[in-house]
Amino acid sequence: MRRQLLRALVHSLDEESFTDVSIDRLAERAGLARSTFYLHFSDKVELLEALAVDVIDEIVDAGEYWWSLGPGITKEDLREGLERLADAYRSHHTVMTAVVEAASYDERIRRHFELLVTTGSKQIADHIRKGQEQGFVARELDAETTAGWITWMSERGLYKCVIPADAAQTERHMQTYTNIVWNTLYEGAR
Amino acid sequence: MAAPRGLPNRRDEVRDRLLNVVDELFAGGETYSSLTVERIMAAADLSRATFYVYFNGKSDLLRNWSRRVVEQTSQAARWWWELGPEATREQLRDVLARIVELYRPHAVALAAVHDAAMHDETTSDALTAVVEDHAASLSGYIARGQRGGWIARDLLPDETAAWLTWMGERGLQQMAGPSAGDADIDRLVGSYADVVWRTLYAFAPVRTGQA
Numbered sequence: 001m002r003r004q005l006l007r008a009l010v011h012s013l014d015e016e017s018f019t020d021v022s023i024d025r026l027a028e029r030a031g032l033a034r035s036t037f038y039l040h041f042s043d044k045v046e047l048l049e050a051l052a053v054d055v056i057d058e059i060v061d062a063g064e065y066w067w068s069l070g071p072g073i074t075k076e077d078l079r080e081g082l083e084r085l086a087d088a089y090r091s092h093h094t095v096m097t098a099v100v101e102a103a104s105y106d107e108r109i110r111r112h113f114e115l116l117v118t119t120g121s122k123q124i125a126d127h128i129r130k131g132q133e134q135g136f137v138a139r140e141l142d143a144e145t146t147a148g149w150i151t152w153m154s155e156r157g158l159y160k161c162v163i164p165a166d167a168a169q170t171e172r173h174m175q176t177y178t179n180i181v182w183n184t185l186y187e188g189a190r
Numbered sequence: 191m192a193a194p195r196g197l198p199n200r201r202d203e204v205r206d207r208l209l210n211v212v213d214e215l216f217a218g219g220e221t222y223s224s225l226t227v228e229r230i231m232a233a234a235d236l237s238r239a240t241f242y243v244y245f246n247g248k249s250d251l252l253r254n255w256s257r258r259v260v261e262q263t264s265q266a267a268r269w270w271w272e273l274g275p276e277a278t279r280e281q282l283r284d285v286l287a288r289i290v291e292l293y294r295p296h297a298v299a300l301a302a303v304h305d306a307a308m309h310d311e312t313t314s315d316a317l318t319a320v321v322e323d324h325a326a327s328l329s330g331y332i333a334r335g336q337r338g339g340w341i342a343r344d345l346l347p348d349e350t351a352a353w354l355t356w357m358g359e360r361g362l363q364q365m366a367g368p369s370a371g372d373a374d375i376d377r378l379v380g381s382y383a384d385v386v387w388r389t390l391y392a393f394a395p396v397r398t399g400q401a
């Protein structure tokens with residue numbers, strides 16, 4: 001029944017914003033009584049939280065391809081890595097939009113969102129340090145703060161540029177995302 | 191010719207005063223939700239009724255306030271647009287440092303307004319419009335630099351400007367807040383300059399000798 005409710009929320013978010021989601025309609029969509037909802041979740045934020053945990057794990061996993069690239073890295077490899085990240089984000093963008101929205105007023109969701117950002121940022125910082133040791137990332141960069149800028153750029157860029165884009169625009173945005181990360185980290189480092 | 195004195199000037203003055211009061215209240219630790227029309231008007235020493243002469247409500251006031259802050263910050267970008275073929279990373283760093291200094295005192299409140307914007311489309315649109323204005327200027331600047339050979343030619347001006355502008359807006363809001371000390375800001379500005387320098391300038395034809 002948890003699963004039915006989670007699925008009902010995913011479907012609702014295709015149609016309306018998280019703020020507009022009502023527990024009555026969620027229960028109805030899941031074919032359950034309203035009282036059954038409260039056996040599993042105390043409110044709709046808790047339901048979103050359950051969904052967000054998996055989605056965030058998936059996005060972090062999708063970033064792995066990029067973070068584990070090594071000395072032989074090419075621009076095409078980077079593009080592939082960023083595509084995987086964008087795909088994961090895109091396939092869960094309604095949930096992520098709800099997370100970003102709810103993070104603005106709910107402490108629990110905010111913590112999950114911050115975990116995504118700090119995990120992403122830490123992985124990128126480790127990748128930069130490793131690349132600097134092995135000579136494929138520019139040595140002058142401060143790993144931690146550069147990773148911070150790239151993480152926030154990714155978060156906003158995917159949300160504001162890639163999600164609303166059509167196919168042709170998506171190509172231009174992904175090319176741009178790749179160019180910025182490539183020039184910043186790798187160009188001229190080898 | 192100077193504008194005639196009288197009501198229009200007084201209106202602007204009161205509007206400005208209210209926007210300044212919002213600055214002060216936020217600086218004093220007020221939060222988005224604790225900020226009420228009553229508090230704003232008490233701090234401005236004006237009657238509550240007066241408020242509605244100038245603004246439709248709290249979100250209208252905050253929309254105007256945040257637009258003013260972001261506009262002031264992005265106007266500082268005019269120093270950036272003066273950097274040309276001879277630009278150095280240090281000059282870019284100085285320009286970005288000045289932009290960050292203007293933005294920094296407002297970071298907390300802007301983040302609050304941004305949060306509110308998540309569930310208020312008018313506020314969200316207003317912020318997006320300011321960001322898009324800035325991105326349009328940056329795009330024009332990139333195209334100019336590409337023609338002159340001092341900005342990398344493989345970049346798409348509009349999209350590159352959009353990504354860098356969102357990076358600046360979101361990154362400052364999240365990383366340049368009150369918990370960031372001067373040393374943190376220094377590091378932050380340094381890597382902001384690195385990202386922009388290496389993306390736009392470092393591999394331009396005039397610098398790689400492939401002009």
